[in-house]
Structures are given as structure tokens and as C-alpha cells.
Amino acid sequence: MNRFLIVMVLAVSALIFHSSFHGGGQAADFPSNQELGARNVALKMTQFDFASGLKQDANGKPNGNGVELMEAGSFGSGFLVDEEGTIVTNYHVARKSFKGEALFQEGSRFEIRNIKVYDLPNDIAILKISGQKSFPSCVLGDSNTVEPRDKVLAVGNPLGMGLNITEGSVSQVVRNDLKQTERINHTATITSGNSGGALYRGNEVIGINAAVMVNPAYGGSTGFFYAIPINKAKKLLADPQFNRLLSLEQIFPPNVELIVNKAQQLDGVTGQIQPARQKGNEVDPGAWKAGFQSLALTDYGFLVESPSENICMVLLDSQNRTKGFARMKHKQYLPLFVSSNYPEQYSIVLLNFNNKPVNFGLKTYRLVW
Structure with missing residues (x-):
């Protein structure tokens, strides 16, 4: 009898051990x-x-107003990290937001008017709920201990449709020379609106779901899902200089004049655009062209100064799709604001509809939020 009990205990122990660490996680x-x-x-x-000048005019053509703003909305996900309502999410979710709402599964809604800090290179933003309430918070783990085959849950609320939970495993851990985790690739499916949601290993959050990885040349999905290591957010949360509240409208002002004040010049060139040529009943404009390489999640401004009132600026992506259009309108400068969501090779094309060559100066700016 004793021997039978010993065998049973060993068998159950082996089963528990196998279940806990099956798959290496x-x-x-x-x-x-x-x-x-x-x-x-x-x-x-x-x-x-x-x-970016692409709004249609009365004739259904791009209006060429390169500095016009328009209101936009987006959904993302986030998770609470303290009882005061501090939320970790992606920078690209909060980017250029002047207000927001946090929507809970049980139906409550809280306004978001403030941001504590953002980290553009790592795509992290830390927001603050505007509400006098004590909130439950997540347990933050150590992303440097994550290993391939660890079991994970990706948690989010895409499009505000309700809690979305997918299961998977860590497929790859990218580490730097100091053995610190730089990126967590996993198989728990995420989709639009999952950005900023938590990646759980057990009871702890070990990553911030960022997106489906894309091919920078085409913008198409590669089928890989990745998360930002939670240690990067923990570093921001622990830094005393970020224990502050800044208005979203202060950081991302929805006002052209205030945006211009945030422009940092990157480059400046001068040149000449050849004259237009008449081809039958049509005018073939003279053109000047230059390349421009953008960074991910970065906004840019372009300014052309010229004595002519009859030139245009067109911004094309690597697939020759128009991303911006500005037309001179009774002024001697031609501005254009554009956004770049991922690294892209652009072409800046200046068109001259005059029958004489036109001199110009082109300045390139980065908008520093």
C-alpha cells in the first residue's frame, strides 16, 4: 500500500511539473x-x-492647402499601472491627441486630458485618467527574464468592442549586447486597436503590444506580432522627472500657429525649376526632384520660398502615391505638413507652370512634439 502511494505521488508530481513547464514557458x-x-x-x-493638401475642393480635386488640419479619431488599448489611473499605451495611440477616453469592460468611461511622458523611439506613452477614484492595477514583471516558448496572453480592447484575449507563445526574444530585452516577438494574434495593450506571462505584464510588423517598403503585414519590453516603461515610471501632468493640448496643440513653433529645421537647399513647355493643348510643367528619407512616427514640414506664384509641391512615397500636395496661392511661400508612420523614402517634386525658369529655396523641418 505504501509503495502504491509513493508511486502515485511521484506520478502526480511529474504531471504537475510537466504541465507547469510544458513548452519551455x-x-x-x-x-x-x-x-x-x-x-x-x-x-x-x-x-x-x-x-496635406489632399482634401477635395468643389471640383473634386485636391485643394492644395498644405497646412490644413483635420480632426481624426483612433482606438487603442492600454493598461493601468497604479491606483491613480496611470495608463501605459503606445505613443502612436496618443500621438497628436488633444483629448481621450478610457473605456472599461463594465461600461464606465473616464476622460483623459493629461499625459505624463512619451518615448517616441520605443513607441511608449503614459497617460493619466482624469477622475477621483482608486483603480486596480497590473503587476509588472521583468521582461529580461522572458524566454522563447513562454506562454503569453495578448489583452486589448480593439475598436472599443470589448475585451479581446488571444493566447500564444513567445517566438523570439531580441536582446542587446547587455542581454537586455529589446523586443518580444510572439504568436498571440493582435489587430488594429490592440496597440498599447498588455502582454501577460502568468499574472505579470511583460510587454506592451505594439503592432503587426510591416514591410517598410510596402506597408504590408509580415505576419509577425511584437511587443515592447515592459522594462522600458518601468524605467519611465520610476524616473522622478516624469512624475508630472502635462496637458495633451499643450504637447499636441491642434493649432497651426502653435505647431509652427515646434518646427526644427533639418535641411535647406536652393535651386532652379526649368520652365514649362506647351505640348499641344496641354502644359508640361518644368520639374525639380529630390529624395527624402523619413523616420517612423515623425511629422515633417516643408517650406518652399519663391518669387513665383505659379508653382506646386508634390510629395510621393516609394510607390509613387501622392502623400502631400501644396499649391502656391497668391503668396511667395509654399508650406506642406505631412505625417510618416514608418520609415519611408519620399520624393519631393516641385512643378513650375511658368514659361520661364524659377528660382526657389526649400527648407525641411521636423515637428518636435
Whole structure:
């Protein structure tokens, strides 16, 4: 009898050990659905964007107003990290937002008017709920201990449609020379609106879901899902200089005049555009062309100064799709604002409809939010 009990104990122990570490991952002691619903939120952000001269005029053609703003909205995800309502999400979710809302699974909604800090290179933003309430918060783990085959949950609230939970495993951990985790690739499916949501390993958040990886040349999905290591956000949260509240409108002012004040000049060139030529009943404009390489999640301004009132500026992406259009309108300068969501090779084309050559100066700016 004693021998039988010993065998049974050993068998059960082996089964528990196998279940806990099956697949090389940690024990899958994940939070309950109720706990996930209380600690993870949908983010509904009200933003502005640059129309980039592509709004249609009365004739259905691009109006060429390169500095016009338009209101835009986006959904993202986030998770609570303290009882005061501090939310971690992606920078690209909060970018150019002047207000927002945090939507909870049980139906409550809280206004977001403030941001504590953002980290553009790592695509992290830390927002603050405007509300006098004590919130439950997530347990933050150590992303440097993450290993391939760890079991994970990707939690988000895409499009504000409710809690979305997908299961998967860590497929790859990218580390730097100091053995610190730089990126976590995983197989838990995420989609539009999952950006900024938590990646759980067991009861701890070990990553911030960023996006489906894209091919920079074409913008298409590669099928890989990746998360930003939570240690990068923990570093921001622990830094005393970021224990502050800044108005979203202060950081991202929806006002052209204030945006211009945030422009930092990158480059300046001068040149000449050849004259237009008449071809039958049509005019073939003279053209000047230059290349421009953008960075991810970065906004740019271009300014052409010329004595002519009859020139245009067109910005084309690597597939020759028009991303911006500015037309001179009774002024001697030609401005254009554009956004770049991922690294892109652009072409700047200046067109001259005059029958004489035109001199110009072109300045390139980066908008520093």
C-alpha cells in the first residue's frame, strides 16, 4: 500500500511539473477574465492630422492647402499601472491627441486630458485618467527574464468592442549586447486597436503590444506580432522627472500657429525649376526632384520660398502615391505638413507652370512634439 502511494505521488508530481513547464514557458497562472477587464482599457482618442493638401475642393480635386488640419479619431488599448489611473499605451495611440477616453469592460468611461511622458523611439506613452477614484492595477514583471516558448496572453480592447484575449507563445526574444530585452516577438494574434495593450506571462505584464510588423517598403503585414519590453516603461515610471501632468493640448496643440513653433529645421537647399513647355493643348510643367528619407512616427514640414506664384509641391512615397500636395496661392511661400508612420523614402517634386525658369529655396523641418 505504501509503495502504491509513493508511486502515485511521484506520478502526480511529474504531471504537475510537466504541465507547469510544458513548452519551455512559465506556469500559465493568468488573471481571471474579471481581473483583466478591471485592469485593461480601451482608449478612444480624439486627434488631429494633417490634410496635406489632399482634401477635395468643389471640383473634386485636391485643394492644395498644405497646412490644413483635420480632426481624426483612433482606438487603442492600454493598461493601468497604479491606483491613480496611470495608463501605459503606445505613443502612436496618443500621438497628436488633444483629448481621450478610457473605456472599461463594465461600461464606465473616464476622460483623459493629461499625459505624463512619451518615448517616441520605443513607441511608449503614459497617460493619466482624469477622475477621483482608486483603480486596480497590473503587476509588472521583468521582461529580461522572458524566454522563447513562454506562454503569453495578448489583452486589448480593439475598436472599443470589448475585451479581446488571444493566447500564444513567445517566438523570439531580441536582446542587446547587455542581454537586455529589446523586443518580444510572439504568436498571440493582435489587430488594429490592440496597440498599447498588455502582454501577460502568468499574472505579470511583460510587454506592451505594439503592432503587426510591416514591410517598410510596402506597408504590408509580415505576419509577425511584437511587443515592447515592459522594462522600458518601468524605467519611465520610476524616473522622478516624469512624475508630472502635462496637458495633451499643450504637447499636441491642434493649432497651426502653435505647431509652427515646434518646427526644427533639418535641411535647406536652393535651386532652379526649368520652365514649362506647351505640348499641344496641354502644359508640361518644368520639374525639380529630390529624395527624402523619413523616420517612423515623425511629422515633417516643408517650406518652399519663391518669387513665383505659379508653382506646386508634390510629395510621393516609394510607390509613387501622392502623400502631400501644396499649391502656391497668391503668396511667395509654399508650406506642406505631412505625417510618416514608418520609415519611408519620399520624393519631393516641385512643378513650375511658368514659361520661364524659377528660382526657389526649400527648407525641411521636423515637428518636435
